[in-house]
Amino acid sequence: MTADGELVRPYWRLDEPETDLGLRRMIGRLPATAGAVLAVVARASPRHAALVLALEVVSAAATACGLLATAGALERLLSADLVTALPAMGLVAGAYALRGAVGAATAAAHARVPPAVRRVAEGELFAAALRVELAAFDDPDFFDRMQRARDRALFHLGRAVDNAVELVSAALAVGAALVAVAVLHPALLAVLLVVVLPSGWSVQRSTRLAYRFMTRTVTLNRRVRMLTDLAMGREPAAEIRACQAEGFLLREYGAVADALRDQEVGVAVAQVRVRAAGRALSGLGTGLTFAALGGLLQAGWIPLAVAGAAVMAVRTGSASLSRLVLAANQLLEQGLYVRDYQRFVAESRTRTAAGGTRPAPARPELVEVRDVCFRYPGGDRPALRGVSLTARAGRTVALVGENGSGKSTLAKILAGLYAPGRGSVRWDGVDLAELDPRDVADRITLVPQAPVRWPHTARVNVRAGRHDRPDPGDLALEAAARLSGADAVVAGLPSGWETLLSKAFHGGHELSGGQWQRLAIARGLFRDTPLIVWDEPAAPLDPRAEFALYESLRGLAAGRVVVLITHRLASARNADHIYLLHEGVVAEHGSHDELIAAGGRYAELYGLQARMYAPA
Numbered sequence: 001m002t003a004d005g006e007l008v009r010p011y012w013r014l015d016e017p018e019t020d021l022g023l024r025r026m027i028g029r030l031p032a033t034a035g036a037v038l039a040v041v042a043r044a045s046p047r048h049a050a051l052v053l054a055l056e057v058v059s060a061a062a063t064a065c066g067l068l069a070t071a072g073a074l075e076r077l078l079s080a081d082l083v084t085a086l087p088a089m090g091l092v093a094g095a096y097a098l099r100g101a102v103g104a105a106t107a108a109a110h111a112r113v114p115p116a117v118r119r120v121a122e123g124e125l126f127a128a129a130l131r132v133e134l135a136a137f138d139d140p141d142f143f144d145r146m147q148r149a150r151d152r153a154l155f156h157l158g159r160a161v162d163n164a165v166e167l168v169s170a171a172l173a174v175g176a177a178l179v180a181v182a183v184l185h186p187a188l189l190a191v192l193l194v195v196v197l198p199s200g201w202s203v204q205r206s207t208r209l210a211y212r213f214m215t216r217t218v219t220l221n222r223r224v225r226m227l228t229d230l231a232m233g234r235e236p237a238a239e240i241r242a243c244q245a246e247g248f249l250l251r252e253y254g255a256v257a258d259a260l261r262d263q264e265v266g267v268a269v270a271q272v273r274v275r276a277a278g279r280a281l282s283g284l285g286t287g288l289t290f291a292a293l294g295g296l297l298q299a300g301w302i303p304l305a306v307a308g309a310a311v312m313a314v315r316t317g318s319a320s321l322s323r324l325v326l327a328a329n330q331l332l333e334q335g336l337y338v339r340d341y342q343r344f345v346a347e348s349r350t351r352t353a354a355g356g357t358r359p360a361p362a363r364p365e366l367v368e369v370r371d372v373c374f375r376y377p378g379g380d381r382p383a384l385r386g387v388s389l390t391a392r393a394g395r396t397v398a399l400v401g402e403n404g405s406g407k408s409t410l411a412k413i414l415a416g417l418y419a420p421g422r423g424s425v426r427w428d429g430v431d432l433a434e435l436d437p438r439d440v441a442d443r444i445t446l447v448p449q450a451p452v453r454w455p456h457t458a459r460v461n462v463r464a465g466r467h468d469r470p471d472p473g474d475l476a477l478e479a480a481a482r483l484s485g486a487d488a489v490v491a492g493l494p495s496g497w498e499t500l501l502s503k504a505f506h507g508g509h510e511l512s513g514g515q516w517q518r519l520a521i522a523r524g525l526f527r528d529t530p531l532i533v534w535d536e537p538a539a540p541l542d543p544r545a546e547f548a549l550y551e552s553l554r555g556l557a558a559g560r561v562v563v564l565i566t567h568r569l570a571s572a573r574n575a576d577h578i579y580l581l582h583e584g585v586v587a588e589h590g591s592h593d594e595l596i597a598a599g600g601r602y603a604e605l606y607g608l609q610a611r612m613y614a615p616a
């Protein structure tokens with residue numbers, strides 16, 4: 001530990017780099033990578049992609065015609081036969097004009113593809129994040145993968161499309177140049193390779209360096225973002241200032257950002273070295289090209305006109321080949337990010353809430369927790385150790401216990417949000433694992449300790465409880481608002497139910513903590529389910545609102561299974577049965593009177609709270 005209480009080896013350490021790819025493995029991956037990109041393109045914008053491809057073929061044909069016509073034109077020009085050179089010169093001009101026009105049309109069609117691809121990919125990512133089970137959000141590795149998919153892969157997917165098109169275009173242009181060079185003299189083909197190999201090597205090296213850097217710094221980047229969110233967020237702003245935590249935040253940000261900068265500088269310097277070496281070798285290759293052409297001319301193997309056209313063809317070919325290598329390498333690099341994206345989307349399909357296919361009872365009468373154990377992903381000890389409880393429709397069960405004793409965890413297991421590691425939750429005797437998870441979710445309301453503050457209108461904040469519930473005349477909405485006390489909140493809003501509840505947008509309105517809580521309770525009531533779990537529903541409410549809420553909830557319990565988590569033992573007192581959790585086990589259970597008579601922990605905690613209300 002440091003003086004600041006921070007861990008010496010921080011959790012935002014450098015990650016282990018992923019696979020260090022060799023040249024052959026990277027080339028082997030090219031078809032799969034291009035295939036993956038094209039699969040997204042085919043879904044997002046198939047017509048424009050096909051048009052781009054067709055136009056690229058036309059452009060390559062025009063290039064080949066232009067190069068071959070150049071040799072004819074040069075031959076006649078060199079023999080000072082200007083008039084007979086005119087048709088060949090016209091052909092050259094026509095071929096290059098056509099290539100220019102096709103280039104403009106290609107760019108127009110191409111411009112539509114990457115945005116369409118990003119839209120499709122982002123939509124898939126959004127759906128993937130919403131699909132995964134809750135436990136995935138407790139897994140830091142999952143977060144890293146999600147961050148990579150969101151920040152890097154989406155960005156690189158658009159660029160990968162550009163590069164896939166560039167790859168096709170460059171490959172066709174290389175093909176055109178190769179045809180032209182081979183027609184002019186096959187020996188010139190070898191010359192092309194000498195020019196292009198060094199730059200290909202350097203581009204590939206530098207791609208590997210970039211990807212290695214990215215995989216090493218995922219967590220660092222995530223940490224910087226979290227700290228930035230803290231410094232720039234609206235909600236933490238007050239507490240940061242009140243705690244005078246600005247310096248502490250700045251220091252931590254500085255340490256993380258410095259580490260990130262050092263990594264970035266290191267990779268940039270290494271890339272510069274590699275590229276410089278590539279350029280030097282490329283220059284050497286160009287010298288060799290001219291020497292080879294000179295030799296062929298000297299030996300009289302090619303005439304001067306063909307040598308002139310060959311220079312143009314070699315230049316076109318080597319430029320296109322460089323484009324090809326660059327596009328291939330960039331595509332490979334981006335392919336690694338696209339692979340991250342694909343992996344995340346695939347993982348999201350397998351990491352969904354488990355469950356069976358049996359329809360759940362419409363109104364479960366008996367809910368039993370049997371010997372449930374649960375450990376959070378990466379947790380060093382279980383949060384629940386062999387917990388059992390029984391709840392029945394029409395009766396209220398209270399869960400009480402000290403902080404960290406496992407109440408909220410149990411609530412989420414009861415709500416089917418976490419699957420128990422051992423043991424089972426049963427509805428009318430049937431294991432939840434056998435029931436259709438959508439049915440299970442449909443029957444449950446969980447109002448958590450820190451409910452979501454939807455950045456929407458007051459109406460949406462309540463209707464979000466069951467957004468597709470038909471509610472003609474707002475009857476259910478108004479009833480939920482009445483029971484929760486949200487009606488008084490809405491009455492005070494400038495545009496009533498239509499008031500936007502987010503100061504992050506123009507015209508937005510902010511609520512107090514207790515007012516938000518009333519909306520959250522209304523949301524739970526609007527959901528109208530046979531099983532309700534309230535996790536500290538009254539904590540932020542004023543005494544009048546708290547009293548009114550518990551009066552309302554009492555009526556609500558009829559015909560429903562109600563589980564109430566609370567630290568205010570006066571409100572647990574009215575529950576039909578009370579379970580006291582301690583360090584993940586049920587330490588005591590019974591009615592209030594039984595627990596008081598037993599004189600155990602519950603009696604002790606109750607006595608402590610009662611003392612706070614007793615006259616001094």
Ligand SMILES: Nc1ncnc2c1ncn2[C@@H]1O[C@H](COP(=O)(O)OP(=O)(O)OP(=O)(O)O)[C@@H](O)[C@H]1O
Nearest residue numbers: 138376379383401402403404405406407408409410
């Ligand atoms: N998402 C999580 N990932 C890992 N551990 C967790 C997570 N949530 C809770 N825990 C751990 O599980 C244990 C039980 O936590 P839980 O939130 O269930 O307690 P609780 O009884 O509801 O506490 P409180 O009264 O403070 O709300 C604690 O030790 C806590 O640190």
